[in-house]
Structure formats: structure tokens, C-alpha cells
Amino acid sequence: MLSIYLSMVETDEQRTFIEQLYKTYERKMYGAAFDILHNKHDAEDAVHSAFVRIIENIEKIIQIPADKQGYYIVIISRNISIDICRKKNNSEMPIENIDEIEDRISFDDVIDSRLTAESIRKCIFSLRESDFEVLYLNLLCELPAADIAGILAIKPTTVSQRIYKAKKRLIKIIEEQKC
């Protein structure tokens, strides 16, 4: 199984990149995992699985600007930890079988001069964590649904749906803030 992932690491540049990620983010990833799992061994498993997934998606991750990599990698670690937690509790992910959503939502019409930078931040802080993460990957890291699906190991259609719903929820929060 591992060899399949590793076959995607083709260059010295990519290997050095992985080593650098270990040095920089390993403890942060462990912290994120431990906060969810509350178990050292499971948290270490999550960090290891996160690195395997990073290698699996190396072509995409290497494109992410350095200043956005930290939280991006924490998202991977957190999501894997949540999966481990779900498996341990034998709880299934809800099956979402919804057709691809055509996402035409633009925030240019929603965010106007009535909103300050502080009030926008406040709205973002009000988002639930899963909404924040998917919007972070989509809006800030500019990843399409298919790439996010690879990172979070879920269906692209599910990602599209999550992005759409998260945007809707954010717009609702912003509109409420304006009032």
C-alpha cells in the first residue's frame, strides 16, 4: 500500500519538502490530533497517516504558499483524527449522494463598506470548524473540490456540497452582522 503512495514522490525536491514538513509541523500535527483523540498512540497514528496522505497529494501540497501550509497540514491531521475517532466509535459518516453543485456564489456582492475587517473576522470565527476548513482550502488555498476531496479522503461531490453550504452559512452570518 505504502509503495503506491511513495511512487508519487519522484524528485529530491519533494523528498526534501517532506523532511522539512516533518521538522516544522510534526509537533503541531500531533497537538491537533491529540486534542481530538486524547490518546498518544492514536495521535501518533494520525500524524503518520497524515504524512502518508501528504505524500499521496504531494503535487498539490507543494504548490501551496509556505505561509498557508501550516494550517493546511493541521487540517489534514485534524480530519484524519476525526476519522479515527469515528471508526473507534463505530459511527458512520452520513452518506451524502448529491449531484455536483454549480457554485456561483460570490462574496463581492455580500461584503460591502458597512463591514469592517474586524467584523468580517468575527463572522469567520462564528463558522463551525468544518465550514472554516473547507472554505480555507477552497477560498484561500484556491483548491478545487477534487483536490480537497483527495486531501480529506471524501467524494468530490461531498466537498462541493460542503463548500456550497459553508458559503451559504457564511453569507447568512455576514448578513446578520450588517443588521
Next chain:
Amino acid sequence: MLSGEQLLKQAFSEVAAIKYGQVPEYRHIFSLRYRIRKHKLLRSLERKTAPEPRAHTGRFRLKYLVLAIIMACVLVLAGVTGFYIVNGFKFTTKPTHTLVLTTGWEDAPEFIEQRYSIDVPEEYSIYREETDSSLIYFIEYRNNDTFIRFEQYTKKSFNATYNTEGYDYEEIDDGRIKGFYIRWEDYGALVWDNGDYVLEIKSTLSKEETIELAKTARIR
């Protein structure tokens, strides 16, 4: 003037930085199992990215072989370097130092799967304990100006250099401890191969005391 989308991105970036700062960084020592898996993962990457050997023609190969033999003969005859094998260790002598490697590590563990310890005298206390990777482990004990440092290496990773300018090493084989001992002015080093790992004691103790200490080595 920033657009609504740009303002949102800026705010997302700032919130992400705050959230990232809130993720704790525990002073966690990763387990041996984790480190072995990490090491295997990184080593696999090395293998994958290692450059392909260049294809040489027979004539090129012969040329380099002849050149290597001539150089080796010249160096050995000049007394600059040479190597020999004692108690499973390969010694390559240089004018000022000696490189020591193990031979025959194929059946030995690739990683430190079981740690060894020694029974140090009561007056010594642990000064520091470290492991660089799953390949090397050491623990150092101190008592005033004296010390005992116990090291454990996988046989494959053992690669040591000793100052042999004015000093020499002697073969040790008393039935239980099979290796070599070298003494400098202030301290000495006893290195032996226990079949699975290379163990080493560097200490201010005498050679005899160090050998007795080596005999107490056992799995923790």
C-alpha cells in the same frame, strides 16, 4: 481598494493564523514504533529518489578497476591507509585516526527494537539520555568528574572514528565480550558486538572495570 472577495481572503488568512497559533505543541517524545515508521517512510523516499547508476561500458569499468587497485596499492605501501578485520569490526587506519565499521549486519535488527542497559555503580546518576533516531541510543551517567556513557547502535548504522594518533587499540575477547578497547589520556572506549547490536562504553573507569561493566549489559 480591495474587493469583497479579497477582504474575505485576508480575514480568512488572519483567522487561520490565530487558529494555527492555538493548536498546542506538546513536549511529546514520539514512541519507538512511530519513529520506526517515520524512518521507513523517509528511507523509502531516499530509495525512490536515489539517482540511477550510470551505465558504464566494459572498457570504462576495467579502467576504473585498474586505477582503484593501483591507488590502493600505493596507499597501503606508503603506510597511509589500510584495513583489517578484528572480532567482526573493520578497521581502516589513517595517519591520525581509524574508521571502524561492522561487518555482517544482514541478520541483525534494522532498528533498535530492544534497548540495553548496564548496571552502573550507585554513585553515578543519569546526566542525559538521548536517541537521535531508531538507530542510535545513548545514556550518560556522571559522578563529579567521572562519567560512564553507554551507547547502542544498530550494526548497520555503527560508523565510528577514533583518534589513533599516538594511541592504539587492543583486541578484547574474554568469551563474553568480543570487541576492542582503546585508551586515551582521560578515558577509554570499549566496543563490542553482542550479535544483534554494537554496544559501546566510554568511561573514565579502567579497562578492567569497563569490561566488568560491559558484562552487565542486558535488555531493559
